[in-house]
Amino acid sequence: MARDFYDVLDVSRDAGSEEIQQAFRRLARANHPDINRDPAAEERFKEINEAYRVLSDPEERRKYDRFGEDFRKVPDDWEQTVGAGVGGRARGGPRYGPASGVSSADFDDLGGGIDLEDLLGGMFGRGRARSGPIAGADQEVELPLTVEEAFRGGPRQVTLTGTDGPRSYTVTIPPGVTDGQRIRLAGEGGRGVGGGDPGDLYMVTRLLPHPLFRVSGRDISVDLPLAAWEAALGGSVPVPTPAGGTKVEVPPGSSTGRRLRLRGQGMPNPRGAPGDLFAEVEVMVPPRPTDAERDLFARLAEVSDFDPRRDTRRGQP
Known part of the structure:
Protein backbone atom coordinates (compact mmCIF):
# COMPACT_ATOMS: atom_id res chain seq x y z
CA MET A 1 0.00 0.00 0.00
CA ALA A 2 1.28 3.45 -0.90
CA ARG A 3 2.56 5.70 1.86
CA ASP A 4 0.58 8.52 3.41
CA PHE A 5 1.31 11.85 1.72
CA TYR A 6 2.04 13.56 5.04
CA ASP A 7 4.54 10.81 5.89
CA VAL A 8 6.16 11.22 2.48
CA LEU A 9 6.87 14.92 3.15
CA ASP A 10 7.53 14.29 6.86
CA VAL A 11 5.03 16.91 8.02
CA SER A 12 2.13 16.83 10.46
CA ARG A 13 -1.48 16.72 9.29
CA ASP A 14 -2.03 20.34 10.36
CA ALA A 15 1.07 21.66 8.57
CA GLY A 16 0.65 25.00 6.83
CA SER A 17 1.36 25.68 3.18
CA GLU A 18 4.76 27.24 3.89
CA GLU A 19 5.90 24.23 5.96
CA ILE A 20 4.75 21.86 3.20
CA GLN A 21 6.62 23.83 0.55
CA GLN A 22 9.81 23.91 2.63
CA ALA A 23 9.63 20.15 3.19
CA PHE A 24 9.15 19.57 -0.52
CA ARG A 25 12.11 21.75 -1.47
CA ARG A 26 14.39 19.92 0.94
CA LEU A 27 13.30 16.42 -0.06
CA ALA A 28 13.10 17.09 -3.80
CA ARG A 29 16.65 18.40 -3.84
CA ALA A 30 17.98 15.47 -1.81
CA ASN A 31 16.24 12.83 -3.95
CA HIS A 32 16.40 14.23 -7.45
CA PRO A 33 17.86 11.55 -9.74
CA ASP A 34 20.36 13.98 -11.25
CA ILE A 35 21.78 14.58 -7.77
CA ASN A 36 21.17 11.34 -5.91
CA ARG A 37 22.53 8.26 -7.72
CA ASP A 38 20.76 5.83 -5.42
CA PRO A 39 18.57 3.61 -7.67
CA ALA A 40 15.65 4.14 -5.29
CA ALA A 41 15.94 7.94 -5.41
CA GLU A 42 13.85 8.32 -8.57
CA GLU A 43 10.93 6.44 -7.02
CA ARG A 44 11.20 8.57 -3.89
CA PHE A 45 11.28 11.67 -6.07
CA LYS A 46 8.07 10.61 -7.83
CA GLU A 47 6.44 10.01 -4.47
CA ILE A 48 7.54 13.39 -3.12
CA ASN A 49 6.30 15.14 -6.26
CA GLU A 50 2.86 13.50 -6.07
CA ALA A 51 2.50 14.25 -2.35
CA TYR A 52 3.33 17.90 -2.92
CA ARG A 53 0.95 18.22 -5.87
CA VAL A 54 -1.95 17.16 -3.65
CA LEU A 55 -1.06 18.81 -0.34
CA SER A 56 -0.19 22.18 -1.93
CA ASP A 57 -3.63 22.40 -3.58
CA PRO A 58 -6.25 23.40 -0.94
CA GLU A 59 -9.14 21.62 -2.69
CA GLU A 60 -7.17 18.45 -3.43
CA ARG A 61 -5.89 18.40 0.14
CA ARG A 62 -9.40 18.61 1.55
CA LYS A 63 -10.49 15.68 -0.64
CA TYR A 64 -7.45 13.67 0.39
CA ASP A 65 -8.02 14.37 4.09
CA ARG A 66 -11.66 13.31 3.77
CA PHE A 67 -11.47 10.27 1.48
CA GLY A 68 -7.90 8.99 1.73
CA GLU A 69 -6.60 6.93 -1.18
CA ASP A 70 -9.98 7.13 -2.94
CA PHE A 71 -9.80 10.93 -3.29
CA ARG A 72 -9.10 10.74 -7.04
CA LYS A 73 -12.48 9.11 -7.60
CA VAL A 74 -14.32 11.99 -5.91
CA PRO A 75 -15.87 14.71 -8.16
CA ASP A 76 -14.75 18.30 -7.77
CA ASP A 77 -18.14 19.34 -6.39
CA TRP A 78 -18.07 16.72 -3.63
CA GLU A 79 -18.53 19.36 -0.89
CA GLN A 80 -21.95 20.22 -2.36
CA THR A 81 -23.00 16.63 -3.02
CA VAL A 82 -21.56 14.64 -0.13
CA GLY A 83 -23.32 14.91 3.22
CA ALA A 84 -21.52 15.15 6.52
CA GLY A 85 -22.27 11.53 7.31
CA VAL A 86 -21.27 10.08 3.94
CA GLY A 87 -17.85 8.92 2.89
CA GLY A 88 -15.35 9.54 5.62
CA ARG A 89 -11.68 8.91 6.02
CA ALA A 90 -10.30 5.52 5.23
CA ARG A 91 -9.57 3.41 8.29
CA GLY A 92 -6.06 3.89 9.53
CA GLY A 93 -5.68 7.36 7.97
CA PRO A 94 -5.54 8.61 4.41
CA ARG A 95 -3.73 6.51 1.81
CA TYR A 96 -3.35 6.91 -1.91
CA GLY A 97 -2.81 4.91 -5.03
CA PRO A 98 0.40 4.48 -7.01
CA ALA A 99 2.34 7.71 -7.58
CA SER A 100 2.01 9.17 -11.03
CA GLY A 101 5.14 8.61 -13.09
CA VAL A 102 7.62 11.51 -13.23
CA SER A 103 10.88 10.75 -14.97
CA SER A 104 14.13 12.64 -14.66
CA ALA A 105 13.44 14.05 -18.13
CA ASP A 106 10.39 15.97 -16.97
CA PHE A 107 11.36 16.76 -13.39
CA ASP A 108 10.70 20.46 -13.89
CA ASP A 109 6.94 19.91 -14.06
CA LEU A 110 6.45 20.00 -10.30
CA GLY A 111 3.63 22.53 -9.91
CA GLY A 112 3.01 24.80 -6.96
CA GLY A 113 5.22 27.67 -8.09
CA ILE A 114 8.57 26.09 -7.14
CA ASP A 115 11.52 27.52 -9.07
CA LEU A 116 13.74 24.52 -9.74
CA GLU A 117 16.63 26.71 -10.80
CA ASP A 118 16.57 28.05 -7.25
CA LEU A 119 15.76 24.65 -5.78
CA LEU A 120 18.74 22.92 -7.37
CA GLY A 121 21.05 25.87 -6.91
CA GLY A 122 21.53 26.46 -10.61
CA MET A 123 23.76 23.39 -10.76
CA PHE A 124 22.58 22.41 -14.24
CA GLY A 125 23.61 25.74 -15.78
CA ARG A 126 21.56 28.59 -17.12
CA GLY A 127 21.07 27.03 -20.52
CA ARG A 128 19.22 23.92 -19.36
CA ALA A 129 15.85 23.69 -21.09
CA ARG A 130 12.72 23.22 -19.03
CA SER A 131 10.46 20.37 -19.96
CA GLY A 132 7.14 22.08 -19.39
CA PRO A 133 5.20 24.86 -17.65
CA ILE A 134 5.07 25.08 -13.87
CA ALA A 135 1.86 26.34 -12.30
CA GLY A 136 2.08 29.04 -9.66
CA ALA A 137 1.22 28.31 -6.04
CA ASP A 138 -1.97 29.52 -4.35
CA GLN A 139 -1.28 32.05 -1.61
CA GLU A 140 -3.17 33.26 1.46
CA VAL A 141 -3.00 36.57 3.33
CA GLU A 142 -5.13 37.89 6.17
CA LEU A 143 -7.44 40.84 5.56
CA PRO A 144 -8.31 42.69 8.81
CA LEU A 145 -11.73 44.36 8.81
CA THR A 146 -13.72 46.39 11.30
CA VAL A 147 -17.21 45.13 12.08
CA GLU A 148 -18.66 48.07 10.14
CA GLU A 149 -16.52 47.27 7.07
CA ALA A 150 -17.57 43.64 7.17
CA PHE A 151 -21.22 44.65 7.61
CA ARG A 152 -21.29 47.10 4.69
CA GLY A 153 -18.93 45.33 2.30
CA GLY A 154 -17.81 47.13 -0.84
CA PRO A 155 -14.45 47.88 -2.50
CA ARG A 156 -11.31 47.95 -0.39
CA GLN A 157 -7.79 48.91 -1.47
CA VAL A 158 -5.19 46.40 -0.31
CA THR A 159 -1.43 46.72 -0.77
CA LEU A 160 0.81 43.69 -0.20
CA THR A 161 4.59 43.68 -0.02
CA GLY A 162 6.33 40.72 -1.64
CA THR A 163 9.65 39.77 -3.16
CA ASP A 164 8.70 41.66 -6.32
CA GLY A 165 7.83 44.81 -4.38
CA PRO A 166 4.40 46.17 -3.36
CA ARG A 167 1.31 45.03 -5.18
CA SER A 168 -2.03 46.85 -4.90
CA TYR A 169 -5.48 45.35 -5.41
CA THR A 170 -9.06 46.51 -5.25
CA VAL A 171 -10.88 43.79 -3.30
CA THR A 172 -14.68 43.61 -3.39
CA ILE A 173 -15.82 42.58 0.09
CA PRO A 174 -19.27 40.89 0.15
CA PRO A 175 -21.68 42.56 2.62
CA GLY A 176 -21.85 40.53 5.82
CA VAL A 177 -18.53 38.74 5.33
CA THR A 178 -17.72 36.59 8.37
CA ASP A 179 -14.48 35.94 10.23
CA GLY A 180 -12.32 33.42 8.38
CA GLN A 181 -14.16 33.75 5.05
CA ARG A 182 -11.90 33.50 2.00
CA ILE A 183 -12.11 35.96 -0.90
CA ARG A 184 -10.50 34.62 -4.09
CA LEU A 185 -8.49 36.76 -6.47
CA ALA A 186 -8.01 34.51 -9.48
CA GLY A 187 -4.54 34.52 -10.99
CA GLU A 188 -3.03 36.82 -8.37
CA GLY A 189 -1.05 34.16 -6.48
CA GLY A 190 2.42 32.77 -7.16
CA ARG A 191 3.82 33.28 -10.63
CA GLY A 192 3.94 30.37 -13.02
CA VAL A 193 7.18 29.34 -14.70
CA GLY A 194 7.69 28.48 -18.37
CA GLY A 195 4.23 29.64 -19.36
CA GLY A 196 2.48 28.00 -16.39
CA ASP A 197 -0.71 29.54 -15.08
CA PRO A 198 -0.37 31.74 -11.98
CA GLY A 199 -1.90 30.59 -8.73
CA ASP A 200 -4.77 32.28 -6.93
CA LEU A 201 -4.58 34.71 -4.03
CA TYR A 202 -6.98 34.16 -1.12
CA MET A 203 -7.81 36.99 1.27
CA VAL A 204 -8.80 35.47 4.63
CA THR A 205 -10.99 37.95 6.52
CA ARG A 206 -10.29 38.63 10.20
CA LEU A 207 -12.73 40.77 12.18
CA LEU A 208 -11.00 43.20 14.51
CA PRO A 209 -12.13 43.59 18.15
CA HIS A 210 -14.79 46.27 18.49
CA PRO A 211 -15.53 48.49 21.51
CA LEU A 212 -19.29 47.89 21.18
CA PHE A 213 -20.08 44.87 19.02
CA ARG A 214 -19.36 41.18 19.58
CA VAL A 215 -19.83 39.01 16.51
CA SER A 216 -20.64 35.30 16.55
CA GLY A 217 -21.23 33.94 13.07
CA ARG A 218 -23.81 36.37 11.68
CA ASP A 219 -25.28 37.35 15.05
CA ILE A 220 -24.13 40.52 16.81
CA SER A 221 -24.37 41.30 20.53
CA VAL A 222 -24.19 44.75 22.09
CA ASP A 223 -24.54 45.96 25.69
CA LEU A 224 -27.65 48.04 26.43
CA PRO A 225 -27.14 50.20 29.56
CA LEU A 226 -30.44 51.13 31.23
CA ALA A 227 -31.26 53.41 34.13
CA ALA A 228 -33.04 51.65 36.97
CA TRP A 229 -36.34 53.33 36.09
CA GLU A 230 -35.99 52.41 32.39
CA ALA A 231 -35.48 48.79 33.33
CA ALA A 232 -38.39 48.85 35.76
CA LEU A 233 -40.89 50.77 33.65
CA GLY A 234 -39.80 49.73 30.14
CA GLY A 235 -40.01 51.88 27.04
CA SER A 236 -38.33 52.63 23.73
CA VAL A 237 -34.56 52.95 24.09
CA PRO A 238 -31.87 53.76 21.47
CA VAL A 239 -29.38 51.00 20.64
CA PRO A 240 -26.34 51.13 18.32
CA THR A 241 -26.01 48.81 15.32
CA PRO A 242 -23.32 48.56 12.60
CA ALA A 243 -25.84 50.14 10.21
CA GLY A 244 -26.48 53.10 12.54
CA GLU A 249 -38.62 48.17 23.05
CA VAL A 250 -37.60 47.29 26.60
CA PRO A 251 -40.25 45.25 28.43
CA PRO A 252 -41.11 46.47 31.95
CA GLY A 253 -39.19 44.69 34.69
CA SER A 254 -36.07 43.90 32.65
CA SER A 255 -33.04 42.94 34.72
CA THR A 256 -29.35 42.83 33.87
CA GLY A 257 -28.57 39.94 31.52
CA ARG A 258 -31.84 39.99 29.63
CA ARG A 259 -31.27 39.71 25.87
CA LEU A 260 -33.54 41.67 23.57
CA ARG A 261 -33.57 40.34 20.03
CA LEU A 262 -33.69 42.57 16.98
CA ARG A 263 -34.46 40.10 14.23
CA GLY A 264 -32.53 40.58 11.00
CA GLN A 265 -30.35 43.40 12.40
CA GLY A 266 -27.18 41.28 12.48
CA MET A 267 -24.72 40.59 9.67
CA PRO A 268 -26.25 40.54 6.16
CA ASN A 269 -26.30 37.25 4.30
CA PRO A 270 -26.27 37.44 0.48
CA ARG A 271 -27.38 33.80 0.28
CA GLY A 272 -30.03 33.65 2.97
CA ALA A 273 -31.49 35.20 6.10
CA PRO A 274 -29.38 37.82 7.89
CA GLY A 275 -28.25 37.36 11.45
CA ASP A 276 -29.88 38.93 14.50
CA LEU A 277 -28.72 41.65 16.87
CA PHE A 278 -29.01 41.00 20.60
CA ALA A 279 -29.12 43.95 23.00
CA GLU A 280 -28.01 42.70 26.44
CA VAL A 281 -29.54 44.67 29.31
CA GLU A 282 -27.17 46.18 31.88
CA VAL A 283 -28.97 48.07 34.66
CA MET A 284 -27.04 51.11 35.87
CA VAL A 285 -27.58 53.40 38.85
CA PRO A 286 -26.26 56.94 39.38
CA PRO A 287 -22.67 56.63 40.66
CA ARG A 288 -23.10 59.82 42.74
CA PRO A 289 -26.85 60.36 43.35
CA THR A 290 -28.06 63.84 44.04
CA ASP A 291 -30.02 64.60 47.19
CA ALA A 292 -33.28 64.44 45.23
CA GLU A 293 -32.34 61.08 43.66
CA ARG A 294 -31.30 59.73 47.04
CA ASP A 295 -34.67 60.76 48.53
CA LEU A 296 -36.55 59.06 45.71
CA PHE A 297 -34.56 55.83 46.05
CA ALA A 298 -35.12 55.93 49.82
CA ARG A 299 -38.86 56.35 49.25
CA LEU A 300 -38.83 53.40 46.83
CA ALA A 301 -37.09 51.27 49.43
CA GLU A 302 -39.81 52.13 51.93
CA VAL A 303 -42.77 51.28 49.70
CA SER A 304 -41.37 48.27 47.81
CA ASP A 305 -41.36 44.73 49.18
CA PHE A 306 -39.10 43.48 46.40
CA ASP A 307 -36.02 41.58 47.61
CA PRO A 308 -33.77 40.49 44.72
CA ARG A 309 -31.98 37.96 46.96
CA ARG A 310 -35.05 35.91 47.72
CA ASP A 311 -38.02 37.21 45.76
CA THR A 312 -39.55 34.82 43.25
CA ARG A 313 -39.75 37.73 40.84
CA ARG A 314 -35.97 37.82 40.53
CA GLY A 315 -34.91 37.57 36.93
CA GLN A 316 -37.19 38.02 33.99
CA PRO A 317 -41.00 37.95 34.08
Missing part, protein backbone atom coordinates in the same frame (compact mmCIF):
# COMPACT_ATOMS: atom_id res chain seq x y z
CA GLY A 245 -28.71 53.78 15.51
CA THR A 246 -32.15 52.24 15.98
CA LYS A 247 -34.51 51.69 18.91
CA VAL A 248 -35.54 48.65 20.90
